[in-house]
Amino acid sequence: MRVRLEEVARAASVSPKTVSRVLNDEANVSEETRKRVRAAMEELDYRPHPSARSLAGNRSFVVAMLYDNNDNPASTYLAEIQDGVLEACDAHRYSMMVRPLRMRGDDFIRRLDALISDHHPDGVVLTPPITDYAPLLKRLRERNVPYASVSPQSDTSIGVRMDEQAAARAIVEHLLGLGHRRIAHVLGIADHGASRWRLAGYREAMAAAGVPEDPALVVQGAFTFGSGVTAARELFALKQRPTAVFAANDDMATGVMWAAGEYGLKVPQDLSVCGFDDTPLARQLWPALTTVQQPSREMGRIAAQQLLNLLRGRGTGELVQMPFSLQIRGSTARVS
Amino acid sequence: MRVRLEEVARAASVSPKTVSRVLNDEANVSEETRKRVRAAMEELDYRPHPSARSLAGNRSFVVAMLYDNNDNPASTYLAEIQDGVLEACDAHRYSMMVRPLRMRGDDFIRRLDALISDHHPDGVVLTPPITDYAPLLKRLRERNVPYASVSPQSDTSIGVRMDEQAAARAIVEHLLGLGHRRIAHVLGIADHGASRWRLAGYREAMAAAGVPEDPALVVQGAFTFGSGVTAARELFALKQRPTAVFAANDDMATGVMWAAGEYGLKVPQDLSVCGFDDTPLARQLWPALTTVQQPSREMGRIAAQQLLNLLRGRGTGELVQMPFSLQIRGSTARVS
DNA sequence: CTGAAAGCGCTAACAT
């Protein structure tokens, strides 16, 4: 019924071990033998049994994608990363497993240990914000589970990253170029790399343009739509309202636009708004949102690729830098 | 290093097979012995090795969630279902695997076979629209892979379903109750159960209210934002414009609202708009969207549960009916 | 470069 390695060996007139060598791209097989074995595999439509491989070889061929299901970014962001990770795993015949993992809670280590013991991933891909959770990284190293990160704050991980600070700076420069000076910023959740980098880019651009920082124009948000609304109300209540708002992500920018409607402010005539991420939502708004495109799917793929390079003994993996690009749309205009 | 079943057996003074029986909740173990073995497992923090279990037992303890990654519904819908499926799998120590599977393409069966041979799922959860793809269902049955579906059209599957037709009827009745008579409907993709049921509910409500059907008011869409915009433009160009639009999902309803803005129509004063699904987007619009809440996460959980009941020999699984609820918000108002 | 033997950790089948 099921074709086994042994039958491939018989068909190719070699020992089972040799077929195994070919299957795993190991050395010490002559090119000719390798070809013959490959042909036999093809011919018989041989599919190695993953459990047998795992058991004997002491590896699972499973990559787990870990995410914080409590205070995580938008679900579409994670869905895109997941798509990319899956694509990379498929390319090397690894399986992907998705695992939520709440950071808060004192049984964190226990839950992490259970995850590792129960599923034996050969490696894990970390997504923000758990990319920088020290107890997690420590435990993964202790248990010898390799990992790669999407947008880590530290330079010591392998994975992928975009220069978010430069991107934030560029988008604020876009606003400055339109004549805006009173530019507000809605912050993301504290400690998230995304929040830090985007604030840093904002400050950098403002400072470079010689605009003194007004603390009243930098307000707290939490990456959600609702927090954007709240933050915007705070800004609109100021004696000197901003003429432009740079929100740390698209969801909050959407909230700002809603609040603008409440206050009778027209976007972009009375207020320019921009976000960050370029979620599908950005194009659906009216006017469409000026934002920074973050290629999440690509980033997921690349992070997984770095991990797989490591797992497959193809080098040590690196921290790849992604380019960014501004999406200038209808929500920003020259100051009136 | 790793605790094995044998050590548990030694600690509990029983044979390995007895431990295995306890592990798998099999019969023929005295309650006393069972307790002693459970205590030993706990004590040693024993974790069965999944691959060993799979190999010996000829089952993988893996459930695959299949989705069409080509013309699928919104990613947030799938993400929520995935969450629910994962929750159910975790509860019974099964692993979940997510697998995209395009319907179109003549190598469909080959890809499905590869998926099964490569990953050996014990069962699969199907999500719309592949819940009703006959070649898929046929092949799964041939290969003896049990499945459960989220919102299948046929009554023969196990899984979960909402009475979408009744829900659609209810929301159209809400519009009728506000005095609307010229109510348009934007269709979803043909053949999708969601499109059929929502149209049927629309017709049912209109007929019951004695409003003759105007074919010009039923226009094609494709579940996307853009298709909603296009459909709405068509409707607004009519000599007799509708006073209300029921779009078959929230994304298209959003498109309708955008198009309304283009035409200078105010929602809800000049036009009432409602959708279906209650995606996060619905609450973020301004005005917020009147829609039908579909508890996707719950539905994913329940579908997976039915499958697991089957896999674990706990009955045969059934097709569970979910209740629906209308979310009346600012986008609908009395006709002026 | 290739092969033979042993065994990964568990469960099926058959005892008792």
Place this chain on the structure above:
DNA sequence: ATGTTAGCGCTTTCAG
């Protein structure tokens, strides 16, 4: 109700 034996399909070790 419990134990014994054999083996799932592959890889490891070690020998040539």
